[in-house]
Amino acid sequence: MSYLRCNVRTCSNNQNDLCIREGIQVDGPTADNKDDTCCNSFTQRAENYSNVVSRHTSAEPETAIQCDAVNCSYNKEYKCMAPSVDISGSAASTSRETRCSTFDCKKTL
């Protein structure tokens, strides 16, 4: 589990910069920089629609992260081992417009 901060407020899972999901999926199997990663659990918030689930669920700061970005130094067998993770993309309307800002490439480029 990682402490997850997320500024993607256009996502229906976002509640005060935390995520209401118990776990998220980060994508980026060939990524060698953070812009090639994204949060696959992004779900666009409908306009003028506050999240129905969030009214009944409190987001917890710790979130399990499954991650395909195998070139990241925090990736261990498709799980994120970073103590804290920042997901960004404040104006995202698709998952591809989000990114894991904590990505740390273990390859020497």
Ligand code: SF4
């Ligand atoms: S820090 Fe690395 S392993 Fe963790 S979610 Fe981001 S890209 Fe994946």
